[in-house]
Amino acid sequence: MSPATAPIVGLVGCGVTGSRAVAHLVARRVPVAVYDPRPGLGVRRQGVVVVDDADDLSVCDVVVLCQPAPHAALAQRLLTRGTPVVSIGDDVDDLMAMLALQPLAVQHDAALIVGAGMAPGLSGLLARSLAAQLHTLDELHVAIHGTAGPSCARQHHDALGDTALGWHDGEWIEPPGGSGRDLVWFPDPVAARDCYRAALGDPLLLHRAFPQASRIAARVSATRRDRLTARLPMLAPPHASGSIGSVRVEARGAAQHGERVTVIAGAAGHTGDLAAAVCSAVVLRLLADGITPGVHTPGDDALDALDLLHHATALGVRVQEFTGVARATSW
Incomplete structure (x- = not known):
């Protein structure tokens, strides 16, 4: 894929998780545009552009929300412009507000993936x-x-x-x-x-x-x-x-x-590494294959969760499974 046709990912909030997500995306040669609401903060590295307003990211192919809650208002504005959104937020009220954006996402032919961090995610x-x-x-x-x-x-x-x-x-x-x-x-x-x-x-x-x-x-x-x-x-x-x-x-x-x-x-x-790996896996999947318009979560049937989990492990997540067997004793 040539740089002229490469998809661009927008990211809001370059804290612990956001900066790690940027690193994952840049390592895979995905151009990233970053907005951080905190003055003077942002990522300075090759492949990253810093913008002055979150709404400037609406021209990106997908926008990732890594800033503190709430996310719903910005997600609504981006969806209205047809921009897919990935949110790592875990605030219950904010999640409810984003789930309610299902009709808007379908109307504007865009996907919103909520809870794409460690938990939920x-x-x-x-x-x-x-x-x-x-x-x-x-x-x-x-x-x-x-x-x-x-x-x-x-x-x-x-x-x-x-x-x-x-x-x-x-x-x-x-x-x-x-x-x-x-x-x-x-x-x-x-x-x-x-x-x-x-x-x-x-x-x-x-x-x-x-x-x-x-x-x-x-x-x-x-x-x-x-x-x-x-x-x-x-x-x-x-x-x-x-x-x-x-x-x-x-x-x-x-x-x-x-x-x-x-x-x-x-x-x-x-x-931060666990959350960033899941977030990045979702973004890369969305860029590669697209996702049906509407609101989704990483555990939904609409997403191939096992494939996402495989990609998250490739980004550093080490999954462990309990294999012990409970048994009766003579006590």
């Missing part, structure tokens, strides 16, 4: 791969650990103090954030962490992708201090470059002959 790809191993899918349980950068850390802090969201036997439930303690074993090196319900977007998007599942829950790791201060301003500044993170998905269901089956998969690494 990689969690949906893992859920799809696990569901393929079951004859009947009944439950999905997601647990996440770690944050990509300061904005992500603040979002998770607020989520722990907000009302959680879950799907339980055919209806939405809203348990208080910080409740529902569960000891979760993440892939190494994260290992065991206490996790609690929070205002996370995974149940919302997973229910859309897996309507047959009767129960969908999501939890985030937290310390006792995290829970006590969740409804207060953050007492300590978040780490500028993020932290090691992990996502773990557990799918419960039945095999072909009715026996109960539980399958588990996850991934661990720098949170």
